[in-house]
Amino acid sequence: MGFISAIKETLSRHKDSGAYLSGFKKTSSIFRSHSKELSKNFKGVNDEFLEDLTVMLLEADVGIETADEICHRLVGKVEEKFFITFNSTMDMLFEIMADIYNESSIAPLKFNDDGLTVILLVGVNGSGKTTTAAKLCHRYQQENKKVMLVAADTFRAGAVDQLLTWGERLHAPCYAGKDKEDPSSVIMDGISKAKADGMDIVICDTAGRLQTKINLMNELNKMSRVVEKACGHKADQTLLVLDATTGQNGLSQAELFNETTSLDGIILTKMDGTAKGGIVLPIKHKLDLPVYYIGLGEGMDDLKPFDLNDYLASLAMEMYDVY
Ligand SMILES: Nc1nc2c(ncn2[C@@H]2O[C@H](COP(=O)(O)OP(=O)(O)O)[C@@H](O)[C@H]2O)c(=O)[nH]1
Ligand SMILES: [Mg+2]
Numbered sequence: 001m002g003f004i005s006a007i008k009e010t011l012s013r014h015k016d017s018g019a020y021l022s023g024f025k026k027t028s029s030i031f032r033s034h035s036k037e038l039s040k041n042f043k044g045v046n047d048e049f050l051e052d053l054t055v056m057l058l059e060a061d062v063g064i065e066t067a068d069e070i071c072h073r074l075v076g077k078v079e080e081k082f083f084i085t086f087n088s089t090m091d092m093l094f095e096i097m098a099d100i101y102n103e104s105s106i107a108p109l110k111f112n113d114d115g116l117t118v119i120l121l122v123g124v125n126g127s128g129k130t131t132t133a134a135k136l137c138h139r140y141q142q143e144n145k146k147v148m149l150v151a152a153d154t155f156r157a158g159a160v161d162q163l164l165t166w167g168e169r170l171h172a173p174c175y176a177g178k179d180k181e182d183p184s185s186v187i188m189d190g191i192s193k194a195k196a197d198g199m200d201i202v203i204c205d206t207a208g209r210l211q212t213k214i215n216l217m218n219e220l221n222k223m224s225r226v227v228e229k230a231c232g233h234k235a236d237q238t239l240l241v242l243d244a245t246t247g248q249n250g251l252s253q254a255e256l257f258n259e260t261t262s263l264d265g266i267i268l269t270k271m272d273g274t275a276k277g278g279i280v281l282p283i284k285h286k287l288d289l290p291v292y293y294i295g296l297g298e299g300m301d302d303l304k305p306f307d308l309n310d311y312l313a314s315l316a317m318e319m320y321d322v323y
Pocket of ligand 1: 123124125126127128129130131132208241269270271272273294295296297298302
């Protein structure tokens with residue numbers, strides 16, 4: 001069985017398969033429409049094929065560097081083969097995409113089993129931090145964890161109320177600071193309260209101001225120091241919440257945050273509304289940051305753990321002449 005049929009079969013057995021398929025529908029339609037042309041004109045992996053393939057990858061927002069790397073590796077793989085078909089070429093393409101993502105090892109998300117697990121969500125305004133905080137809270141509550149939310153975005157009007165409302169809906173305690181209070185001081189008090197109340201997990205929703213690199217660095221460093229002071233260890237997870245619809249711009253944002261603070265990985269939101277699903281690959285290839293979760297809608301259940309093979313299978317699901 002080829003690589004693509006194997007991952008498609010695995011996806012069909014997963015309970016989240018419907019969410020994945022609909023979430024990546026816009027990206028997979030790019031693979032569907034281009035594969036038809038690629039298949040019709042297929043005369044081997046020649047310059048024309050590579051050019052068309054690059055266009056397909058760029059449309060899915062894989063980015064030029066990663067697309068070039070994929071093509072380069074494909075040429076290398078094809079040279080080792082005696083006979084290729086369009087279908088076997090697509091298998092090689094998807095294997096290369098998987099290799100690129102899996103090149104460096106991916107650590108599982110850290111949880112502090114002996115005490116409080118602290119999760120910091122960072123990212124620019126509108127990326128989906130507050131919604132993601134609520135979705136994560138809901139997810140961990142279902143695992144019978146005691147979860148507290150901390151509303152540390154004291155700058156954006158309405159941001160604290162937005163998280164308080166989620167807290168009510170989820171029956172989760174939500175610690176809120178005062179208007180215009182320093183976010184770090186809210187985090188400090190929130191963590192102390194979570195500890196005192198015997199919580200398992202505290203999720204801190206932070207402010208997303210991105211004026212200059214130096215300000216961002218100062219603010220993120222301050223938050224990290226405060227977490228250490230409040231709970232005696234670094235945040236267990238510092239996750240960048242990235243809006244997938246921003247594509248290559250999002251990649252630059254990730255680059256900036258990654259240079260500024262020590263990130264554990266990414267949560268990619270709004271995957272449901274975009275054809276830019278290819279962004280997963282350059283995030284890992286260029287920045288070495290794994291994607292841990294993907295946001296596939298606005299509801300509390302619309303956050304799924306990221307699975308590479310399910311993701312690739314979703315992209316390949318409707319490709320022409322690929323089985
Ligand atoms: N379609 C969709 N919308 C999302 C997703 N995540 C967040 N949103 C929406 O994006 C908007 C901004 O989200 P918010 O959590 O307030 O962003 P924040 O400024 O980073 O806290 C809101 O309207 C959310 O409902 C997602 O995965 N899919
Ligand atoms: Mg917010």
